Amino acid sequence: MFETATQGIITGILMGAIYALIALGLSIVFGIMNVTNFAHGDFVMLSMYLSFAVGSALAWDAVATPLITAPLMFLFGIITYYLLIDRTLRQMYVVQLAVTVGLQILMRSAALIIWQAQPRALQYSFIQGNIQIGDFQILTSRLFSAVVSLIFIAGMAYFMNKTWAGRAMRAASDDLGAASLMGVNYHKTYALTFAIGSSITALAGGLVMSFQQTDPVGGIRFGLLSWAVLALAGLGSLPGLIVAGIIVGVVESLTVSFFDPRSRLLGVYAIFILVLWLRPRGLFGRR
């Protein structure tokens, strides 16, 4: 009992760091542009397929594939922004909703056509195996992914605080009109924000592919996980995002250990609803 719980918590913490990374992509787009991207989970799904394609074509390790997939997803983000998102900004909210839900369906259908319905996986990588600590086991691939995720989130904090592009993004988030009076071209800043959000899914997708397979509807799960993390964290606090990611990871992992593996998302969804009831701004949100 105690062992199972501890093992579940360890696994949950590692997964949680990755969930925080995935949610970061959603969080910056939502927090800075006020755009709710319902296709975010499917960006992760697409990224995982790209990782699969790159990894199998070049015989690369999954964790190395973001070197190629991140620039590709960055480009995909820029194109999606200018073709779709930019045009919805001055429209009613339902237009934006319809566009990103439509994008979600489009991406799923495209994945189904290109890669068919069967799940795809890459050969397990150099970081396979376990680290044994006492009675507990840590999957090396998950530990590696969690560490990379945390480093990336810290890097993002640096970017947002110490670079001109990052400050422009925060200023646009605070007051778009005032930011444009400072010389910020919001189309460019938003395109960059969306592209960064999109390339974050490429990094996350590569990391997840080191221990998991992908399928065309896998995006639902990552979408829901990201929303749950974001609802829990609230906007504007990166440490909050990490803590929220870990809470969600642990809840998911404990649901799997003690309840039923098939109900893993149920536990996540339950906290999502609970937070919306009890603390709509999230645990750490300032807005």
Next chain:
Amino acid sequence: MLEINNLNSGYGKVSVLRNVTFHVDQDEMVAIIGPNGAGKSTLLKTISGLVRAQSGEVKFENDSIFCLSPDQVVRRGLAYVPEGGRVFPNMTVLENLMMGAYSNPGILKTGILDEIYTLFPILKNRSAQFARTLSGGERQMLAIGRGLVSRPKLIMLDEPSLGVAPKLVDEIYEKIHALKRIGLTVLLVEQNTGYALELADRGYVIENGQIAMEGTAAYLSTSDHIKKFYLGL
């Protein structure tokens, strides 16, 4: 320096400004006064590009800036300090000031921040604080400071005394007076007519989206209309 001819502007289908014509010459301080809702802010927002003009002419240093976006207007050297300041609440005072240099980061190496700290010493003490923690007066000072960072040729101030504690209003006005002394061209929008006419060289009165009167500050402050409706004498 700034020339506006027959400007019409508003929000969507709603017209606010009708055939507004005025100009600001180099080194002048020009005041625009008028009652609440007359269209003063709409005028400044239209010049700065936040609101899209419907028709007319807007020229800055003899180049048309009609319908340019705000980020392009500020690059021409025309800064706008909006009503209420609109500082970035979740950025520090220093970061807010730095955003003023966004269109030209190199300007930070010219000692501009020190100049602004000399003008507004309180901003130096508060530089690491989030702007949301500032008082109304401090926010206005930050907004003006942020507008000055780009070393604009002309600065437009929209009711800099709004939301400022009465005992600080005098101080804000002293600073605006100082801007004039350092050779900045200023377009000042104020509801506080007494202050505005004391500082400005010339003024325009805007009522219902139209220029109702214009003249030197001395002329305006002796006009019966102004005395009666604006100065309450």
